Amino acid sequence: MDQATQNGARNGATKASGLDGVVVADTALSEVDGERGRLVVGGYDIEALAGRVGFEDLCGLLWTGALPDAATRGAIADALAEGRALAFEQIPSLGETLVGEDGSAALMAAVAHFGARAAWRAAEGPAWIELARVTGAVATFAAAWARRRAGDAPIAPDKARGHAADFLRMVRGAAAPEAAARALDAYLVTVADHGMNASTFTARVVASTGSDRVSAIVAAIGALKGPLHGGAPGPVLDMLDGIGEPSRAAAWVAAELAAGRRIMGMGHRIYRVRDPRAAVLERAIGELERDGSVGARLALARATERAAEALLAERHPDRPLKANVEFYTAVLLDAVGLPRELFTPTFAVGRAAGWCAHVEEQRRAGRLIRPASRYVGPVPAA
DSSP: OOHHHHHHHHTTOOOOOTTTTOOOOOOSSEEEETTTTEEEETTEEHHHHBTTBOHHHHHHHHHHSSOOOHHHHHHHHHHHHHHHHHHHHHGGGSTTGGGSSOHHHHHHHHHHHHHHSSTTSOSSSOTHHHHHHHHHHHHHHHHHHHHHHTTOOOOOOOTTSOHHHHHHHHHHSSOOOHHHHHHHHHHHHHHSOOSSOHHHHHHHHHHHTTOOHHHHHHHHHHHTTSTTSSOOHHHHHHHHHHHOSGGGHHHHHHHHHHTTOOOTTBOOSSOSSOOHHHHHHHHHHHHHHHHTOSTTHHHHHHHHHHHHHHHHHHHOTTSOOOBOHHHHHHHHHHHTTOOGGGHHHHHHHHHHHHHHHHHHHHHHHTOOOOOOOOOOSOOOOO
C-alpha cells in the first residue's frame, strides 16, 4: 500500500465526489428534483413560469419571494432599465475590456468596473433595486461585447422596452420581432435559477465572506469560463451543423459514440430523466416555428435527440441520458438571431437574477462557507 493509500485508509477516505449530495445551504429559491425531472422556482414549477410570466416577474419572485403586482413589476422593469443605462454610460471608460475573444472574461472585467463606481448604488428603497441594476448591467455589457466583436458600435439601451426585447435590440442593432423577444424572455426565465450549481455556489461562497454583491457576481461569471458549466449550447449547434439532415442523425450519433466522443446536450449531472427546461424551451421554439423563425433546425434537433436517446440507452441501460437544457437552448438562441459565441454571456444575462437572489440569501445567513478537506498527501515520519 503506497503512502497516499495509507493516508486515505487512515482518514476513511473515499473517492472524491465533487460535493455530490452535500447540503451547503437552506434555500427558498429553487429545488432541482433529478429523479422526477422537476424544477421548482419560488414555489412554482418552471413549466408554469417560462413563457407565461416575464423575466421582470421572475426577478420579483426571486428577489421578494412572490410574483409582483403590476406596480412592483413596473418598478423592477425601471430598475433593470436603469442598470442597462448606467452600464452603457460606463462603456467609454472600459478601454479594451469588451474587445477580447472570451465573452465571460469581458463580462467579468466590465461588471467589476461597474461595481467600482458609486452610481449604481441606491440611496434608498428596497435591496432589489441594486440587484436589478447589476442584472441590467450584465445585459448591456454582454450585448456591447457582441457588437464590438462583430466590428460594430454598441447600441444604447431603450428604457421603454422589456429586458429581453432590449437585450436583443442591443445585440442585433434593430428591434427584434415580437415572437423572438418572447422566446428569449422564456429562455431568461428558464435559466434564471437552478439550485446549487457551480456558479451559484461560487457566488454564495464569496458572499459568505462578507464581500460585496458585485464581487460575488463577478466570481459567478468566472465559473462560466470552464467548459463543464454553461458552455455547451454552442457545440450543440456545431453538432447539428455536422449532421445536416434528420435522416443522417442516427448514423452520425452512432459514429460519434463508436469513436468515444460525447453527444453534446445529452445527459445531466442531476437529472435522471429529461431536463424539464428542455421541454419548456422546446415549447418556446415551437411558437417560433409557427412564426416561421426556425426553419428546419427544430426538426433536425428532434431527430438528433431521438437518435441519441435510443443509442445511449443501448450503451448505458443503467444510466439514463436524456436531453438537457443546452440542447434546445442552442436552437432557440440561434433562431432569435444571437451568434453562438454570445450563448454563454446570454446565459449569464438570465442567471444573474438567480445569482443576486442567492447572494442576498447567503448574506442573511451570515455564515462563512468553509468546507473541510481530507489530506491524502505524505506525512512526516514519527
